[in-house]
Amino acid sequence: MEPLSKSSVFPTEIIELIIDYLQDDIFALTRISGTSHAILHSCRQRLFRSVRLGISPISHTFIRLFRYNPSIGQYVRELALHVDNSLSKWYPGKNWQNDDTEDIETLTQTPFVEKLSIYGGISQPTSWNSLHVTLQQPILDRIHHSSLTELSICKFVIPVTIFRLCLNLSALTLKQVEDSETSEPIDQAKISPRSLQPITIPQLRSLELGISANEFALALFHHRDGDGHPLIRLDGLKTLIVHCYRERETQVIKGICEEAIGLETFSCRGITGSAFPSLAQWPDFSRFSTLKTLKGRCGHALVTEDLLLGLCDKLQMFPHPNVLETLDIEISVNWDHRLISTRNEWGRLDDVLSRGFPRLHRVSIRVVFPYYIGNPDPESAWLRKEVGVARKMFPWLNENAAVKFNFSTSLASH
Numbered sequence: 001m002e003p004l005s006k007s008s009v010f011p012t013e014i015i016e017l018i019i020d021y022l023q024d025d026i027f028a029l030t031r032i033s034g035t036s037h038a039i040l041h042s043c044r045q046r047l048f049r050s051v052r053l054g055i056s057p058i059s060h061t062f063i064r065l066f067r068y069n070p071s072i073g074q075y076v077r078e079l080a081l082h083v084d085n086s087l088s089k090w091y092p093g094k095n096w097q098n099d100d101t102e103d104i105e106t107l108t109q110t111p112f113v114e115k116l117s118i119y120g121g122i123s124q125p126t127s128w129n130s131l132h133v134t135l136q137q138p139i140l141d142r143i144h145h146s147s148l149t150e151l152s153i154c155k156f157v158i159p160v161t162i163f164r165l166c167l168n169l170s171a172l173t174l175k176q177v178e179d180s181e182t183s184e185p186i187d188q189a190k191i192s193p194r195s196l197q198p199i200t201i202p203q204l205r206s207l208e209l210g211i212s213a214n215e216f217a218l219a220l221f222h223h224r225d226g227d228g229h230p231l232i233r234l235d236g237l238k239t240l241i242v243h244c245y246r247e248r249e250t251q252v253i254k255g256i257c258e259e260a261i262g263l264e265t266f267s268c269r270g271i272t273g274s275a276f277p278s279l280a281q282w283p284d285f286s287r288f289s290t291l292k293t294l295k296g297r298c299g300h301a302l303v304t305e306d307l308l309l310g311l312c313d314k315l316q317m318f319p320h321p322n323v324l325e326t327l328d329i330e331i332s333v334n335w336d337h338r339l340i341s342t343r344n345e346w347g348r349l350d351d352v353l354s355r356g357f358p359r360l361h362r363v364s365i366r367v368v369f370p371y372y373i374g375n376p377d378p379e380s381a382w383l384r385k386e387v388g389v390a391r392k393m394f395p396w397l398n399e400n401a402a403v404k405f406n407f408s409t410s411l412a413s414h
Contacts, residue, residue, distance in 0.1 A: 012038070019043060048075040051110075053103040054082035066106050073109030078117075081107070081139070083156075085121035088130035107138040112147050120155035120176075128158040129180050140165075153177055154210070160220040163231045169202035172232070175210030179219040203233045207256070208241040214252040221255060234259040244270035257283040267295035286317045292359075295328040308345035312352045323359045332368040346393040354396035360403055367409045 019042045030047070051062055065072050081103060090101055107113075118139065120126030128136070142148060144165040151166075152173035159182045163169070209217050223231050237260035242253055257263065266283075285291065296311075311329065318324060353360065367390075387409050391398070397405040 015039065016042060019046060044072065044075045048072055050078040050080075051076050052080040052082075053106060054084070063102050063106060066109050067102075070109050073106070074112060076110040076113055078115040079107075079110055079113045079142070080117040080119070082119045083121075083126050083131070083135075083139075085124065085126050087135060088127060090135065091132050092134055101135065104135050104138050107142050110142070111145070113142055113145070114147055115150040115152075116142055116148055117152040118154070118156065120157075122155075125155045125157050125176060125178060127180065128156060128162070129182060159183055160216065160223050160231065163202065163220065164225075166202045166232075167200050169232075170204060171206040172204055173208040173210070174213040174216060175208075176212045177216045178212070179216050181219075201230065201233050203236045205236060206239040206241075207234070207237055209243060209252070211243050214242075214244075214249040218252050218255070221252075221259075235261065237263060239263075239265040239267075241265075241267040242269070244268055253283050257288075261287065262290050263288055264290055265293040265295075266291060267293075269297040284317055285314060286319055289319045289322055291318075292323055293326040293328070294324060295326075297330040298332070308349055312345065312348050315349075315352050316356075318356060320356050321358065322356070324357050325359050326362045327353070327360065328362075328364045330366040330368060346390055350394040350396050354400075362404045363397055364406045365408075367407075369409065369411055 015038075019039070030043070053062060083104070087101065087104075140162070143151060143162065144167065146167045148166070149168050150171040151169055152175075154173075154175040154177070156176075157178045157180050159180045161183045220231060221234065225231075234256060237256070240256060240260060240263055242249075242256075244250065244253060253268070257266075266288075285294075308331075349365075353363065367387075387407075391407050394405065394407065397403055
């Protein structure tokens with residue numbers, strides 16, 4: 001290898017642009033990485049920025065690389081780790097037949113991870129308490145490290161106190177997560193000498209709650225230490241993405257929205273029907289003068305106008321003035337020959353949007369028809385006519401040059 005200044009007539013900036021262009025071409029980056037020390041460093045930054053362990057044969061390749069060249073771990077910024085249920089049977093000294101334990105041990109060689117995704121078992125969630133402390137500790141070290149800002153946990157039974165010592169966590173995603181209702185041991189070296197409160201409480205900017213995560217979230221947000229301090233703060237939350245399928249989950253959303261007074265993006269996916277009339281699971285937006293983006297997926301109501309009336313009611317709760325810029329709604333409905341054109345509620349939605357939303361510049365409305373055997377042909381004349389009539393029910397949106405408006409229909413298999 002030659003120093004870059006001797007081996008190339010190109011400026012360093014040009015070399016970086018070329019490597020950036022090739023960042024998705026692993027073969028090319030591997031070939032050119034040996035031309036100079038400077039290029040080697042730049043190539044490794046791209047080659048090892050994102051690593052996935054414990055799910056594919058390429059995972060074993062990474063393990064071998066880390067084993068014989070530990071310095072490679074310093075380039076990893078995004079790491080996905082799969083923790084199989086079988087690891088609950090592992091303990092030190094046991095003859096183990098696969099590399100799963102090495103996947104976890106490799107975490108100690110990745111000191112600068114910024115985004116960590118942890119996945120539990122495929123058939124059922126992995127229990128944190130079933131893992132030996134030798135496997136728990138490397139994971140905890142990464143979760144609590146100052147470099148980590150984004151964390152995603154899926155299919156795990158874990159204690160909410162696992163977040164006690166997080167430092168700079170700003171984005172959290174939880175999916176199919178349950179509270180083990182146990183407490184994670186406290187590392188006194190990382191605790192303020194005056195109390196059991198961590199020196200820094202993570203201030204979330206983004207939160208996503210997927211399926212079967214709301215109960216865990218409720219326990220997490222309600223938890224307080226002996227001095228009454230929370231594990232995580234939500235008052236600076238800007239983005240909230242939630243899946244709401246049960247009435248109990250509305251309490252989680254309500255609690256979050258009451259604390260996140262500066263919310264800018266709210267996205268809700270839920271099922272609306274007899275259990276949730278008129279989009280009742282959506283929060284009261286009357287306090288959110290900062291909300292810029294509202295996205296919603298709802299449907300399967302027996303009566304389509306219930307959805308539209310509920311949506312109109314929620315929009316009318318917006319404070320005046322407000323800064324809403326984007327409205328993106330997907331409504332899934334049942335097949336009905338009177339589905340669209342005979343519903344005055346479409347026109348009411350247009351009327352509501354025409355008043356009180358001075359910053360609005362993008363509106364997208366999608367009507368999704370669930371596809372079953374025996375459904376009418378989606379290209380049939382009556383459906384095309386219905387859709388055509390529905391589009392005409394938005395005179396303000398259609399004629400307002402300041403708003404990009406899109407009304408569409410699609411099929412979804414069920």
